[in-house]
Amino acid sequence: MTRIEMAKKGIITEEVRQVAQEEGVFPEELSQNIAEGRVVITRNILRNIKPLGIGKGLRTKINANIGTSRDKTDIQEELEKLDIAVKYGADAVMDLSTGGPLTEMRRAILKHSSVSIGTVPIYEVAVRAIEKYGNIVKMTVDDIFNVIEEHAKDGVDFVTVHCGVTKKIVEMLKSGDRVLPIVSRGGSILADWICYHDKENPLYEYFDRLLELAKKYDLTLSLGDGLRPGCLADATDRYQLIELITIGKLKDIAISEGVQCIIEGPGHLPLNHVETNIKLQKSICKEAPFYVLGPLVTDCAMGYDHIAAAIGGALAGMYGADFLCYVTPSEHIRLPDKEDVKEGVIASRIAAHAADIAKGYAKAWQRDNKMAEARRNFDWQSQISLSFDPDKVHSMRSERPPLEDEKVCSMCGEFCAIKISRRAVE
Amino acid sequence: MTRIEMAKKGIITEEVRQVAQEEGVFPEELSQNIAEGRVVITRNILRNIKPLGIGKGLRTKINANIGTSRDKTDIQEELEKLDIAVKYGADAVMDLSTGGPLTEMRRAILKHSSVSIGTVPIYEVAVRAIEKYGNIVKMTVDDIFNVIEEHAKDGVDFVTVHCGVTKKIVEMLKSGDRVLPIVSRGGSILADWICYHDKENPLYEYFDRLLELAKKYDLTLSLGDGLRPGCLADATDRYQLIELITIGKLKDIAISEGVQCIIEGPGHLPLNHVETNIKLQKSICKEAPFYVLGPLVTDCAMGYDHIAAAIGGALAGMYGADFLCYVTPSEHIRLPDKEDVKEGVIASRIAAHAADIAKGYAKAWQRDNKMAEARRNFDWQSQISLSFDPDKVHSMRSERPPLEDEKVCSMCGEFCAIKISRRAVE
Numbered sequence: 001m002t003r004i005e006m007a008k009k010g011i012i013t014e015e016v017r018q019v020a021q022e023e024g025v026f027p028e029e030l031s032q033n034i035a036e037g038r039v040v041i042t043r044n045i046l047r048n049i050k051p052l053g054i055g056k057g058l059r060t061k062i063n064a065n066i067g068t069s070r071d072k073t074d075i076q077e078e079l080e081k082l083d084i085a086v087k088y089g090a091d092a093v094m095d096l097s098t099g100g101p102l103t104e105m106r107r108a109i110l111k112h113s114s115v116s117i118g119t120v121p122i123y124e125v126a127v128r129a130i131e132k133y134g135n136i137v138k139m140t141v142d143d144i145f146n147v148i149e150e151h152a153k154d155g156v157d158f159v160t161v162h163c164g165v166t167k168k169i170v171e172m173l174k175s176g177d178r179v180l181p182i183v184s185r186g187g188s189i190l191a192d193w194i195c196y197h198d199k200e201n202p203l204y205e206y207f208d209r210l211l212e213l214a215k216k217y218d219l220t221l222s223l224g225d226g227l228r229p230g231c232l233a234d235a236t237d238r239y240q241l242i243e244l245i246t247i248g249k250l251k252d253i254a255i256s257e258g259v260q261c262i263i264e265g266p267g268h269l270p271l272n273h274v275e276t277n278i279k280l281q282k283s284i285c286k287e288a289p290f291y292v293l294g295p296l297v298t299d300c301a302m303g304y305d306h307i308a309a310a311i312g313g314a315l316a317g318m319y320g321a322d323f324l325c326y327v328t329p330s331e332h333i334r335l336p337d338k339e340d341v342k343e344g345v346i347a348s349r350i351a352a353h354a355a356d357i358a359k360g361y362a363k364a365w366q367r368d369n370k371m372a373e374a375r376r377n378f379d380w381q382s383q384i385s386l387s388f389d390p391d392k393v394h395s396m397r398s399e400r401p402p403l404e405d406e407k408v409c410s411m412c413g414e415f416c417a418i419k420i421s422r423r424a425v426e
Numbered sequence: 427m428t429r430i431e432m433a434k435k436g437i438i439t440e441e442v443r444q445v446a447q448e449e450g451v452f453p454e455e456l457s458q459n460i461a462e463g464r465v466v467i468t469r470n471i472l473r474n475i476k477p478l479g480i481g482k483g484l485r486t487k488i489n490a491n492i493g494t495s496r497d498k499t500d501i502q503e504e505l506e507k508l509d510i511a512v513k514y515g516a517d518a519v520m521d522l523s524t525g526g527p528l529t530e531m532r533r534a535i536l537k538h539s540s541v542s543i544g545t546v547p548i549y550e551v552a553v554r555a556i557e558k559y560g561n562i563v564k565m566t567v568d569d570i571f572n573v574i575e576e577h578a579k580d581g582v583d584f585v586t587v588h589c590g591v592t593k594k595i596v597e598m599l600k601s602g603d604r605v606l607p608i609v610s611r612g613g614s615i616l617a618d619w620i621c622y623h624d625k626e627n628p629l630y631e632y633f634d635r636l637l638e639l640a641k642k643y644d645l646t647l648s649l650g651d652g653l654r655p656g657c658l659a660d661a662t663d664r665y666q667l668i669e670l671i672t673i674g675k676l677k678d679i680a681i682s683e684g685v686q687c688i689i690e691g692p693g694h695l696p697l698n699h700v701e702t703n704i705k706l707q708k709s710i711c712k713e714a715p716f717y718v719l720g721p722l723v724t725d726c727a728m729g730y731d732h733i734a735a736a737i738g739g740a741l742a743g744m745y746g747a748d749f750l751c752y753v754t755p756s757e758h759i760r761l762p763d764k765e766d767v768k769e770g771v772i773a774s775r776i777a778a779h780a781a782d783i784a785k786g787y788a789k790a791w792q793r794d795n796k797m798a799e800a801r802r803n804f805d806w807q808s809q810i811s812l813s814f815d816p817d818k819v820h821s822m823r824s825e826r827p828p829l830e831d832e833k834v835c836s837m838c839g840e841f842c843a844i845k846i847s848r849r850a851v852e
Contacts, residue, residue: 071829071836098841126841136846173851179798182847185838192850230844231798232783232791271744272784297740297780299797302813303822307736307776314723314737318697332801332809333819334826334836350733354723357658358698365658371725372605372657375758383758387728393759396729400760403497410497410760412611415524415552418656420562421608424618425599 002218002258007035015041019053024362033057037255038287040262042092042116042220046155052091052116054262055289059361060317060352061091063118063291063325064345066109072335073100079112081341088345088389090326092116092157098123098185107154116157118222121148122186122203136189137196144202149213158220160264161210162186163203163250164243165226170194173227173239180230183267187226207250211257220260222291223247228267231299235269236277248285262289262323265316269295274312278319291323292316296331305331306347313348317355324348324355346388353388375418378407428644428684433461441467445479450788459483463681464713466688468518468542468646472581478517478542480688481715485787486743486778487517489544489717489751490771492535498761499526505538507767512541514771514815516752518583520544524553524611533580542583544648547574548612548629562615563622570628575639584646586690587636588612589629589676590669591652596620599653599665606656609693613652633676637683646686648717649673654693657725661695662703674711688715688749691742695721700738704745717749718742722757731757732773739774743781750774750781772814779814801844804833 006013012027016034019041020027030053033039039055054061064085066078078097085093092115097105102124110117125147129139151159162184170191173181182188190201203210214221227243229235244263251261263285269277274295281290295312296305309327317324328344330336336344356364367386374382380397387393400410408416432439438453442460445467446453456479459465465481480487490511492504504523511519518541523531528550536543551573555565577585588610596617599607608614616627629636640647653669655661670689677687689711695703700721707716721738722731735753743750754770756762762770782790793812800808806823813819826836834842 069836069841070839072826099839123841130840170851173847176852179795180802180844180847181851183843185841185843185846188843188846188850189841192846195850231801232794233798270783271740271780298776298783299794299801300779300812300814301776302809303815303818304772304776307733307773308780310733311737311740311777311780314697315741330822330826330837332835332837333822336837337826346730347733350724350727350730351737353726354697354734354737357696357724368658368725369605372659375657375725376606383728386726388726389729392729396756396759400498400756400763409758410495411756411758411762413496413525414556415495415549415611415615417609417611417614418606420611420614420618421599421606424614424621425596425607426602 002215003034003041004255004260005258007031015051019051023053023058025057029057037251037261038289040220040260040289042157043218044152044155044157045218047157049114049116054323056287056322058322059363060321060355061323062089062345062348062352063092063094063323064090064341065094065096065325066341067095067097068099068105069335070099075100075105075108077338078105079108081338082109082113084338084341085345086113086115088342089349090115090345092118094118094120096120096123098127102127106151106156110155118158118160119151119156120160120186120224121151122162122189126189137193139193141202141206145206145209145213148210152213152217152219156219158222158262160186160222160224161203162190162224162226163201163207164223164247165190165201166204166246167194167200169227169239169242178237178239179233182226183230184224184226184228186224190226207253211254211259214259215257218260220262221254222262222264223251225264225266228265228293229269231268232270235266236273240266244281244284251285251288262291265290265292265321266295267293268299269297269312271297271311271315274315275319278316278321282320289322290320291325292321293325294327296327302332303329305329306344310347310351313351314354317352318358324352349388428641429460429467430681430686431684433457441477445477449479449484451483455483463677463687464715466646466686466715468583469644470578470581470583471644473583475540475542480749482713482748484748485789486747486781487749488515488771488774488778489518489520489749490516490767491520491522491751492767493521493523494525494531495761496525501526501531501534503764504531505534507764508535508539510764510767511771512539514768515775516541516771518542518544520546522546522549524549528553532577532582536581544584544586545577545582546586546612546650547577548588548615552615563619565619567628567632571632571635571639574636578639578643578645582645584648584688586612586648586650587629588616588650588652589627589633589636590649590672591616591627592630592672593620593626595653595665595668604663604665605659608652609656610650610652610654612650616652633679637680637685640685641683644686646688647680648688648690649677651690651692654691654719655695657694658696661692662699666692670707670710677711677714688717691716691718691747692721693719694725695723695738697723697737697741700741701745704742704747708746715748716746717751718747719751720753722753728758729755731755732770736773736777739777740780743778744784750778775814
């Protein structure tokens with residue numbers, strides 16, 4: 001039985017209890033949310049990692065993407081990125097490799113990782129199609145499902161599948177009223193296949209086959225948004241919404257078949273579209289976990305897209321997004337390096353934490369309250385350890401230390417407001 | 427006559443026309459907003475800089491704080507910070523120096539700066555009081571006003587004055603129901619003085635004297651929030667609101683006397699308090715320009731407070747904040763260095779831009795639309811020049827260039843979604 005099937009029968013598993021305890025929620029409530037598709041636990045039955053709960057009532061989670069491209073292939077570097085991502089608080093990591101020995105890479109990451117691992121199998125299908133047939137569009141339906149099954153067999157915990165990129169919507173796109181028709185790699189590969197063969201997207205047409213496969217491994221499906229807007233001008237348009245409606249419908253089928261689903265979301269959104277997008281998804285997809293990429297609140301933050309994504313992600317989280325995909329400073333420029341991964345994870349952690357504060361999540365508030373207390377008491381050791389990057393804070397303070405009074409910092413020195421005001425009013 | 431007096435008489439000055447043209451608004455509307463206190467133009471009559479409009483209907487502006495502390499005194503470094511701040515888009519800079527030769531520093535900054543300069547004169551009053559009397563609290567009422575006048579005479583464009591830190595509120599604070607009673611340096615200095623002398627805050631008691639002085643130079647008053655919350659636990663509490671009500675009342679008096687005012691605001695706020703805070707300020711202060719410090723949406727982002735501030739600032743801007751004070755990665759740790767200034771300004775620029783996008787500000791949208799078009803066309807030169815830090819983007823791309831096709835980037839390489847999808851659907 002899958003998790004959903006057990007939850008539907010009212011069986012509260014050890015795994016559910018473990019997640020419930022970690023999150024500070026009741027196991028019965030968590031189980032009910034799993035049964036009805038509002039929470040997923042992303043763990044392949046073949047894997048022995050700490051289970052990760054994502055969804056309603058739980059802490060906002062973050063994902064870090066790593067992986068090679070054909071322009072940069074180095075397994076060791078990717079494993080180091082994985083370590084960095086986990087060190088700074090990534091709850092899950094996706095291997096998006098498209099270059100080098102993909103199977104070897106994926107297995108190394110799965111072996112090395114203590115957190116949930118996701119993949120986008122269509123990338124590997126495309127890479128193999130080029131190797132085998134010399135062209136992406138020559139991939140066969142079996143090629144697609146075989147790779148997905150390989151990923152599941154290797155222990156992948158969740159896979160992005162762009163089931164909502166239907167033949168109809170790809171035809172609609174030809175009207176040319178989008179600035180950037182498709183900015184999702186998986187979405188564009190499938191669109192290319194659909195146009196070439198004049199056939200329906202196999203992940204849509206044979207969704208039942210996908211479900212059958214997912215059930216075997218209790219593999220979570222992350223229903224990808226191949227039509228996510230790639231610039232503000234395309235935000236919240238008909239293509240995005242039609243795809244959302246499609247994947248919302250597929251999600252209902254998946255839940256009824258006992259397969260867990262996450263819904264993926266934008267993308268590039270003006271700040272004033274964020275609330276609408278989250279509420280739409282929550283309504284159309286009946287509170288299924290929402291996994292947003294950013295959202296990026298401007299197209300112009302190249303080199304600093306982690307900040308544009310933190311702005312959008314925090315707001316999305318406050319309105320109910322459950323899972324934030326990080327964005328690194330390298331977005332739109334190049335494959336990220338290790339420092340980019342660190343910057344991306346920390347920015348995303350701050351966004352998720354700010355969202356949890358806004359949602360009233362008790363553990364998040366406890367941390368901030370401890371920080372405030374440490375500030376009040378000039379307790380620098382506690383402040384450093386409560387920060388998201390203690391080493392950085394420690395070294396920054398050491399570089400420009402206070403000279404007259406070690407209680408304060410070199411920003412205000414003797415004119416420390418906390419020191420003066422406590423003297424005045426206490 | 428001051429700007430407000432002229433605007434009240436319906437005189438549209440050259441300065442107003444210049445700002446109106448820059449902002450893409452009608453001069454008559456701008457003038458009306460100045461007359462009624464919804465917009466300020468921060469320029470001392472003694473200064474010959476480009477006038478800066480802040481307030482209703484205008485682009486969201488950002489301020490960068492620079493200046494020495496007793497723990498770090500280096501005029502040259504501060505001038506370099508000024509250059510960096512302006513280079514990356516600071517609309518105004520505040521000199522918050524409290525260490526070294528303050529007058530020399532201020533004059534050097536004023537001479538060097540092409541943008542509006544603000545100060546917090548009470549800092550210098552405090553520094554001199556220590557030199558002269560050995561104790562902050564020994565400063566006299568004349569000492570306070572003399573320093574403010576010196577700043578105005580030197581050409582300072584706007585000054586922060588903590589007029590709302592009244593004797594009554596300082597007494598209320600003694601109840602001890604705040605974690606951090608005061609985190610504003612100026613606020614704490616005045617509270618210390620009030621408690622020691624058991625007298626009213628001179629900036630409140632002699633507000634008429636302040637107005638008289640401000641009128642002479644058309645000096646803009648930035649009514650400081652000495653009681654801003656310094657941690658999430660203290661956010662949007664009675665102290666903050668009582669002070670806001672007080673300064674809202676003082677602002678009305680100032681406008682009626684022809685003196686321009688900005689209202690300063692928080693501080694540390696949970697993300698879900700931001701909208702309320704902006705709407706409260708806009709209502710209580712009758713749409714006076716709102717100048718927020720951050721707001722920081724978590725207490726725990728030490729080392730990355732520029733990101734916490736960008737999240738809060740973007741949201742604040744969307745809801746109507748007009749002027750964002752940057753926060754650097756050094757906040758809560760040390761006096762910022764040059765790199766911190768750069769990081770802080772860019773994060774704040776992104777926040778202000780995201781807010782302008784959300785507000786529908788046409789020039790902001792034009793920039794993003796150009797970026798989207800450049801992406802569509804694989805036009806890297808335009809993408810780089812439309813970014814907030816072209817040098818960084820250029821060097822990041824050069825470090826990990828695409829190897830097979832210079833149109834794309836090394837993130838996706840050959841699997842560039844834009845390339846594939848344009849082939850498929852166009």
